[in-house]
Amino acid sequence: MIQNVGLIGLGAMGSGMATSLRRAGHKVQVYDVRADVARAFVQDGGVACDSLAQLGAACEVVISVVVNAAQTEAVLFGSDANEAAAGCADSKESSSGCAAAMKPGSVFVMCSTVDPNWSIALEKRLAALGILYIDAPISGGAAKAASGEMTMMSAGTPAAYAKAEPLLNAMAAKVYRLGDSAGAGSKVKIINQLLAGVHIAAAAEAMALGLREGVDPAALYDVITHSAGNSWMFENRMAHVLAADYTPLSAVDIFVKDLGLVLDMARASKFPLPLSSTAHQMFMQASSAGYAREDDSAVIKIFPGIELPKGAGA
Known part of the structure; x- marks a missing residue:
């Protein structure tokens, strides 16, 4: 058993993943820009690291659960740890990221949704560091994630x-091994996100039509x-609408x-995605209307002339 595993990013998914690792008996070292969140997690066991470099030096496997490629770049190579976890796109390589501190032969596990070509390039970049x-x-x-x-x-x-x-098996019920080199995992995730985004948009449209009628x-x-006509996204996200609870578990943005x-990947091979394009515009409209940080079910708020549920306590 690997005793020392590091996890960066104690958000909605990362905190549950860290809990699953701890439950499986691993010693979990964590880093989050919100020091209070890290301290709260380790009250029940584990170590809160003061820096990304400290975490990288201590762990055989480092798991990154941040939002995007820019944050991952900063976590690995960024010049300032706080900017890294906050999402700064500064990717200047320095010792403040975890990569410079990680020992040769250690493993970096990247759990964000990113451009597959970026992931392929990152594998080569890390390989050069051993x-x-x-x-x-x-x-x-x-x-x-929590279970x-x-x-x-x-x-x-x-x-x-x-x-x-x-x-990986401690964190996930299904670990699909899709290839012997980077890229395949990110491609499949992007296709999953195509369906997830289109399903949420369609669910919102259906509920909005019902309200209008x-x-x-x-x-x-x-x-x-x-x-x-049901989908997992309709069942899950429209429950948020009924409760009038737009607390972001997954935000519009x-x-x-x-x-x-999704559209970038398809555009590179000149592949048409009409439903994805429409759904993307719906989320863009919701974001520009001020709902960027609300739950993604808030895409329903773009529809005119409807009165949304006010929740049980309203």
Whole structure:
């Protein structure tokens, strides 16, 4: 068993993943720009690192659960640790990131949704430093992350898996090995995000039409979730709408980013994606209307002439 595993980013997914690792018996060292969040996590066991370099030096496997490629660059190579975890795109290489402190033969596991070509390039960049790499985006939501039941779409060398596989299995019920080099995991994740974004947009459109037509939203929700038109996203996200709870578990701007990556990947091969394009515009509209940091179900707020549920306590 690998005793020392590092996890960077204690957000909705990262905190659950760290909990799953601790539950499996690993000694978990964590870093988050919010020092109070890191301290709260380690009250039940583990170590809160004061810097990314400290974490990198102490751990055989480092797992990054930040938002995007820019944050991952900063976590690995950024000149300032606080800017790194906050999402600064400054990627100047220096000793303040974790890469310079990681020992040769250690493993970096990247769990963000990114451009596959960027992930392929990162594998080569880390290999030059003697660091193994697993391209391992994740899906399933915060509840499944906390219970160790999420899905991981991964790709990497056999040597990287030999060290990290027990940790991956502790965090995910399904760990898909999709290739022996980086890129395949990110491509599959982007296709998953295509479906997730389109399904959320379609669910919002359906609920909005029901509201416009005067259908009771709770009754509509009950019927659809027991009928062929249901989707996991309708069932999950429209529950947020009914509760009038737009606390961001996954924010509107996440799908501005992720559907943008979907379209970028397709554009490179001149492949048409009409539904993805429309869904992307819907999330862009919601973001520009002031809902960027609300739950992604807030995309329903772009529809005119409807009265949204006010929740049970309203």
